[in-house]
Amino acid sequence: MGSLFATESINGQVIVYSRYCPFKPIKLAVIGAGNVGASTAYALMLSGLAAEIVIIDVNQSKAEGEAMDISHAVPLSSQTRVYAGGYRDLYDAAVVIVTAGVNQKPGQTRLELLQANANIFQKIIPEVAYHAPKTTLLIATNPVDVLTYVAYKLSGFPSHRVIGSGTVLDSARLQTEVGAMFDVNPRSVNAFVIGEHGDSEVVPWSLATIQGMRLRDFCNGADIPYEEKSVRACATRTKTAAYEIIKRKGVTDFAIASALTTIVRAIVRNEDSLLTVSRVGTYAGVEDVCLSVPARVNSKGARTLSRLILEPEEEEALRSSALQIKEAINSLMDPMQTS
Numbered sequence: 001m002g003s004l005f006a007t008e009s010i011n012g013q014v015i016v017y018s019r020y021c022p023f024k025p026i027k028l029a030v031i032g033a034g035n036v037g038a039s040t041a042y043a044l045m046l047s048g049l050a051a052e053i054v055i056i057d058v059n060q061s062k063a064e065g066e067a068m069d070i071s072h073a074v075p076l077s078s079q080t081r082v083y084a085g086g087y088r089d090l091y092d093a094a095v096v097i098v099t100a101g102v103n104q105k106p107g108q109t110r111l112e113l114l115q116a117n118a119n120i121f122q123k124i125i126p127e128v129a130y131h132a133p134k135t136t137l138l139i140a141t142n143p144v145d146v147l148t149y150v151a152y153k154l155s156g157f158p159s160h161r162v163i164g165s166g167t168v169l170d171s172a173r174l175q176t177e178v179g180a181m182f183d184v185n186p187r188s189v190n191a192f193v194i195g196e197h198g199d200s201e202v203v204p205w206s207l208a209t210i211q212g213m214r215l216r217d218f219c220n221g222a223d224i225p226y227e228e229k230s231v232r233a234c235a236t237r238t239k240t241a242a243y244e245i246i247k248r249k250g251v252t253d254f255a256i257a258s259a260l261t262t263i264v265r266a267i268v269r270n271e272d273s274l275l276t277v278s279r280v281g282t283y284a285g286v287e288d289v290c291l292s293v294p295a296r297v298n299s300k301g302a303r304t305l306s307r308l309i310l311e312p313e314e315e316e317a318l319r320s321s322a323l324q325i326k327e328a329i330n331s332l333m334d335p336m337q338t339s
């Protein structure tokens with residue numbers, strides 16, 4: 001009779017799992033137990049996607065407090081082992097979500113956060129790459145596009161296994177705005193944001209539909225006036241949403257937690273979902289930059305499927321966004337010596 005257990009070794013650490021369980025139970029890790037990290041760990045626990053969630057923070061006591069609090073919701077929600085841990089616990093994590101960093105202050109742009117958070121990444125990412133060489137990195141820390149690029153360089157992982165949350169959140173915000181404007185469920189709105197998660201983000205209105213109907217056609221069919229200015233205002237409100245929320249509650253956390261859970265679900269369930277995650281590539285003629293366009297997300301990570309066919313002004317706006325991110329990346333590269 002064969003052994004009841006199978007073993008695997010990663011970096012000298014032996015992992016034992018039961019042969020009765022045909023799949024390895026899914027472990028997820030959240031680095032950074034602040035507002036975003038704690039909300040994300042909670043959303044992940046509620047989702048039931050993982051058998052284990054490990055939370056890591058330089059502030060060990062904060063990580064422990066969040067893990068205890070979330071654990072107490074387990075009997076009322078979804079069976080998950082939630083605990084505070086260290087980098088050694090990452091060896092079999094399917095996805096490592098990085099939310100650690102300095103938070104955006106009122107009036108501060110995401111790019112201003114860059115240097116402080118890049119320094120923090122120099123401590124975190126090499127540890128993750130060493131302890132979890134097969135994992136997929138999912139970055140949320142802002143400015144997320146530049147830091148996804150930094151994580152790509154520091155980890156040495158292939159680009160499809162280094163994903164930024166990108167404009168998944170912005171796209172949900174846009175769908176909320178357009179849904180409210182046309183009085184339809186935002187899930188029926190197929191509109192999305194591309195480019196930077198930030199001030200240079202772009203809404204490709206030429207591709208926006210409500211259940212396959214272009215917005216102008218939807219209005220014609222519904223006998224309601226199509227007002228270009230009001231529609232465009234949805235993009236402005238999407239872009240300024242984070243500033244408005246931060247002005248009122250100091251942070252944004254719930255919606256990004258849901259966006260991260262959506263991306264994790266696409267990975268661990270091998271969904272092939274098209275999501276506007278951020279990844280390294282060539283966009284609008286700008287090489288070796290990191291930004292969002294719809295990409296296929298599955299258990300192998302994220303890959304861009306097809307080139308977006310945009311109107312000339314949308315292509316130009318995407319190029320301008322790519323150039324701004326590239327400039328921020330270049331401002332970092334020499335001091336960081338990551339290239």
Ligand code: NAD
Pocket residue numbers: 031032033034035036037056057058059062099100101102103104113117120123124139140141142143144165166169197251252253256
């Ligand atoms: P926060 O200050 O509440 O939490 C940050 C946590 O990171 C803290 O608990 C801190 O102890 C921890 N930390 C700092 N250095 C660390 C290190 N070296 N190792 C491990 N942990 C470390 O901030 P927050 O509100 O949770 O926001 C976190 C980040 O997420 C910010 O950069 C914010 O701008 C970003 N964010 C991104 C999006 C998005 O759409 N991508 C949305 C909201 C917030």
